[in-house]
Amino acid sequence: MATVTLNNVVKRFGNFPVVHGANIDIKDGEFVVFVGPSGCGKSTLLRMIAGLEDITDGEIAIGGKLVNDVEPADRGIAMVFQSYALYPHMSVEQNLSFGLRMTGNPKADTDRRVKRAAEILRISELMERRPKKLSGGQRQRVAIGRAIVREPQVFLFDEPLSNLDAELRVQMRVEISRLHKELGTTMIYVTHDQTEAMTLADRIVVLRGGHVEQIGRPLDLYDDPDNQFVAGFVGSPKMNFIKGRIVGRDAHGVVVELAGEEKTRIVQPLTGAAPEAGSKVIVGVRPEHFGIAGEGDADLTLAIDVVEHLGGTSFVYARTANGEDVVVQRDAAKVPDTPEITVSIRKSYLFDEKGLRLR
Amino acid sequence: MRNRNATAYRFLTPYLLIFAIFWVWPIISSFLISFQATRTVPWRFAPGFNWGRLIGDPAFFNALKNTLLILVIQVPVMITLAMVMAVLLNSPLLKARGLYRFAFFAPVVVGEVAYSAVFRLMFSLDFGIINKLLNSIGLPKIDWFSNVTPAMALIMIAVTWRWAGYNAIILLAGMQSIPEDVYEAATLDRVSKLKQFFFITLPLLKPVIVFCAVLSIIGTMQLFTEPFLITERGGPGGGTETLGLLLYRQGFRSLNFGYASAVAYTMAALAIAITLVQLWLTREPK
Ligand SMILES: Nc1ncnc2c1ncn2[C@@H]1O[C@H](COP(=O)(O)OP(=O)(O)OP(=O)(O)O)[C@@H](O)[C@H]1O
Ligand SMILES: [Mg+2]
Numbered sequence: 001m002a003t004v005t006l007n008n009v010v011k012r013f014g015n016f017p018v019v020h021g022a023n024i025d026i027k028d029g030e031f032v033v034f035v036g037p038s039g040c041g042k043s044t045l046l047r048m049i050a051g052l053e054d055i056t057d058g059e060i061a062i063g064g065k066l067v068n069d070v071e072p073a074d075r076g077i078a079m080v081f082q083s084y085a086l087y088p089h090m091s092v093e094q095n096l097s098f099g100l101r102m103t104g105n106p107k108a109d110t111d112r113r114v115k116r117a118a119e120i121l122r123i124s125e126l127m128e129r130r131p132k133k134l135s136g137g138q139r140q141r142v143a144i145g146r147a148i149v150r151e152p153q154v155f156l157f158d159e160p161l162s163n164l165d166a167e168l169r170v171q172m173r174v175e176i177s178r179l180h181k182e183l184g185t186t187m188i189y190v191t192h193d194q195t196e197a198m199t200l201a202d203r204i205v206v207l208r209g210g211h212v213e214q215i216g217r218p219l220d221l222y223d224d225p226d227n228q229f230v231a232g233f234v235g236s237p238k239m240n241f242i243k244g245r246i247v248g249r250d251a252h253g254v255v256v257e258l259a260g261e262e263k264t265r266i267v268q269p270l271t272g273a274a275p276e277a278g279s280k281v282i283v284g285v286r287p288e289h290f291g292i293a294g295e296g297d298a299d300l301t302l303a304i305d306v307v308e309h310l311g312g313t314s315f316v317y318a319r320t321a322n323g324e325d326v327v328v329q330r331d332a333a334k335v336p337d338t339p340e341i342t343v344s345i346r347k348s349y350l351f352d353e354k355g356l357r358l359r
Numbered sequence: 360m361r362n363r364n365a366t367a368y369r370f371l372t373p374y375l376l377i378f379a380i381f382w383v384w385p386i387i388s389s390f391l392i393s394f395q396a397t398r399t400v401p402w403r404f405a406p407g408f409n410w411g412r413l414i415g416d417p418a419f420f421n422a423l424k425n426t427l428l429i430l431v432i433q434v435p436v437m438i439t440l441a442m443v444m445a446v447l448l449n450s451p452l453l454k455a456r457g458l459y460r461f462a463f464f465a466p467v468v469v470g471e472v473a474y475s476a477v478f479r480l481m482f483s484l485d486f487g488i489i490n491k492l493l494n495s496i497g498l499p500k501i502d503w504f505s506n507v508t509p510a511m512a513l514i515m516i517a518v519t520w521r522w523a524g525y526n527a528i529i530l531l532a533g534m535q536s537i538p539e540d541v542y543e544a545a546t547l548d549r550v551s552k553l554k555q556f557f558f559i560t561l562p563l564l565k566p567v568i569v570f571c572a573v574l575s576i577i578g579t580m581q582l583f584t585e586p587f588l589i590t591e592r593g594g595p596g597g598g599t600e601t602l603g604l605l606l607y608r609q610g611f612r613s614l615n616f617g618y619a620s621a622v623a624y625t626m627a628a629l630a631i632a633i634t635l636v637q638l639w640l641t642r643e644p645k
Contacts (some may be wrong), residue, residue, distance in 0.1 A: 052543050073549040085540035089562045099548025102558065150548070 002063030002076065002153035002186055003028050004049060009058035011044055011210075018044050019210045021058065026188065026203075031180050034190045035197040035233070036207035042190040043082075045207070046156050049188065050079050063153055078147035079156040082163070084139045086131040092142050093127040096149050117148040120182065121175075137168045144179070157189040161196065173199060194234055198222070206230050228355035231284050237315060239349070240326045244283045246275055256283060256350065260322025264298045268350050270358055281358065284349035287315065287329040296344035302326055304341055316341055389620040397617035409621040419622065421597055422605040425511070429582060429601070430633075433515040434575045438568065440519065441526035446556070448527065449534050460531075463524030475588035478517050479504075507598035510590045514599050517585045522578070526571045533567030534560060569641050573634050580630040583607065602626045 004026040011019040019041045026032050034042045047053040049060060051072030060067055067075050087095050096117060100110040118124040121141040131139055140160060147155055157176070161169045177200055180187055191197055197204050198218045206213040206221065206229070214226045218234075225231035231239045243259040244266070253269035266283060275281065293299045302318035314335050316328040328343055335341070350358040368375075396405040413419050448459055466474065482489050482503040490500040503509045537560065545555050561568075583603035586593045592608075593600030602622060610619030 050547065052546070072546050077547070079544070079547050081540050081544060083538065083540055085538065085544040087541060087544075087559065089559075098558070099545070099550060102548070102550040102554050146544070146548070 003061075004154055004186060004188065005059075005061040005064075006045075006049075007059040007061070009045070009048060009060060010056045011041070011048060011053065012056045017210060019048075022212050024205055024212065024215065026186060029184050029186055031187045031189065031200060031202045032205060033197040033201035033203075034188065034205045034207060035194060036192065036213075037233075038192055040207045041210040042192070042207055043158055046079070046158050046188060046190050049075075049154075050077055050156055051075050052079075076153035077156055078150040078152035078154075080140075080143045080147050080158065080160045082159040084131070084143040084163075086139060086142055086146075088131055091128050091130060092123060092134070092145075095131070095142055096145050099146070099150060113149045113151065114145075117145040120148060120179065121145045136164050137172060140164065140172060144176075148179075148183070153186065155185055155187040157187065159191055160189075162191070162193075169196075176200065195236060198234065204234075206233060225349065226357050228282060228284065228351045228357075231349055231351070231357075235286055237287050237327045237329075239284045239286045240324075241351075242283045242285065242320060242324055242326065243322065244281050246277050246279050246281055248277050249274060254350075256281060258283065258300070258320070258322075259324075260320060261300060264300050266297045266345060266348055268348065268358075270350070272359060275352060275358065280353050282351040282353070282355070283345075284351060285326075285345055286347070287327045289345065289347040290328045290330075290343040291346040292334065293342040293344055296346040299342050299344050301340055301342045302328070304339055307335055309335075389616075389623060392616050393618075393620035393624055395617045398615055402617070409617045412618060413621050413625065418597070418600075418605060419602075419625075422593075422600045422602045425593075425599060426580060426582065426601045426603075428511065429515055429518070430576060430579045433518055434572060434579060436515070437519045437523050437575060438526060438571055440523045441530055441571065442568075444523065444527035445530035445534055446560075448531050460528065463527050465524070466521045467525045471584045472588060474521065475517075475584065478513070478589050482513055504590060505595050507595060510595060510599045514582075514585045514590060517589055518579070518582065522575065526575065529571055530564065530567055533564050537563050565641060569637065572637060576633050576637070577630050580626050580633075 004024075006022050006024040009019060009022045010017070022045060024032075034045060036042055044053060048055050049062075051067065051070065055068055062075055062077065087098060090098060093114065096114045097110050100113065115124075118127060121144060123138065123141050123145060126134060126138060126142070131142065134142065140163075143160070160176070161172050164172060173196060176189075180200075189196075189200060201218055203215060203217055204221055205215050208229055214221060214230045216224075221230055221234045225234065228241065232241070244256045245259065246254050247257045247265070248255045250267060252267045254267070254274045256266045256268060258264045258266070300320070302316075302320060304316055304318045306317040308315045308317070309332055312332060314330050314332045316330055316335060318326050318328060318341060320326060328341065352358055392402075393409050394404060394406045395402045396408040444463060447453065448456065448463070453459065481487050484490060484500065484502050484504070487503075489503075494500060501509050503513045541559060542555055545559060550558070581603050582601045586599045586601050586604050587607070590599040593604045602625070606619050606622045606626070609615045609622060
């Protein structure tokens, strides 16, 4: 078990910058998820921790020891690849034991570790099969088993569930959580799926375009996002963003008027410096934070496009007078039969024009 | 549907006709000829004439022995060499990869006569560069063309030079189809590069290696150009005569088509038999 520290880590492929100075502190035994859209540098970051990719600049330490120049094999990490990367010509048993056999680990110890991993992952019945004859979920277990057998200080997972179907994904997600509890080892997990991130992580690192946007516990990111990107990325369905304008100040905070809705005014308490009246802002409202008319600051009438009934709750896809798309979450019973719906805004977030949170 | 098939076959007819006349018929015909006595006109049916002669012909067994000897030594050496070349070509450290790939492939494109002439020159007793080199490191000259053992070695060297690069390119293609992350996984499993080669690359490359070996076996069974042009028609004294040469001598010098056909069928049967044994030995375990 070990801490992992990234200090100003930079990565360039040739002249093409991919990671711009990442600072991440991972505690011993923590489950940290790197999340972000495709191409934001998640895999690159993970591969740099593994040592499969050189670091252009900065420092990486594992267990307090600088590993910039340490071979991947000697970093005490094990990695689970998105493509599984199983040895195709070996049986499951051989796949698990290969590394230990090749490095002259005593046979009894190898057998013990392989047996234990197989039991943890419930693949004991598959030991003689080749990877080709396994299902996606089984292959994934073998890939994780190969990592467990190494008894590493840190586990690295690169989108391990992205090749599985939805149901299996949920199941494996639970298993990985269980595994973390059982082993208590530091785990770094990469995904572009915010649900995976929210459900698995002790802490989430949100990345975009090679920048760390925010680091925090799942609910902190949800409740208190630093910027519009994080606010939009965390939570499902996404937070709604409605254009607005600061019109003044009152005793409780700044007064914001929604574009195209002169009568809808929101009062937002701000502790920091408020932008001057007239400046444009973006108001973020989560679908679940729309209330029934009269519950909040202001009411807003929306034209309904489509209603999705999921059973208990429904999602109303609607438009503001200004033509902006808005998703509203409602109890199924409370969706009106009319072409319009009037909602109140119970809770909102304010962002400046660059997308930075105003608070 | 039927109609469309009929139309398709009408378009195929010219090709199928030519295929039947110049490909299928000669195969059948030579099979039939191998059962005829063709030394005197008119030819007559005599099943034991050629096949009987074959079984007791020292020239045939000499050619067979030479061919198999070349096969057994040259093919493994060449495949091993091709493997080394492929590994070097695949190395990320290599600069100007395209140039090497071309250089390795070039011998296949060079005209057979030109290449044979160059080999004769290089290995010539008095002014060949090979003997000069041997001399310069204190070894005695070798008379490559008048002794059987050096002559056989020369044939094997020449064939290897000509085809090793070709096989290396095929092996390289196979190597490049092995996913990089399998090696990365092995690296993280603390497996050394050398062990990765023996326990990952080689086993995964087995089908490609078998393919190269089969091609080479078939090629060597028919070996003709090198003993004909380089060691001058299987010289010295039949010491490098191969089945291909024997066939040529019988068919085109003595115009004994019956015997030549019997030799040709023996060559084909041997090539098939050896290939089958090879495929059986290297089959995937169930
Ligand atoms: N070997 C490489 N050479 C050049 N550019 C690369 C290389 N590997 C990755 N990149 C670039 O670096 C950026 C980040 O890639 P990376 O694979 O880390 O993204 P990712 O966040 O893992 O995306 P995904 O979710 O699609 O896996 C991309 O723009 C990619 O094109
Ligand atoms: Mg990736």
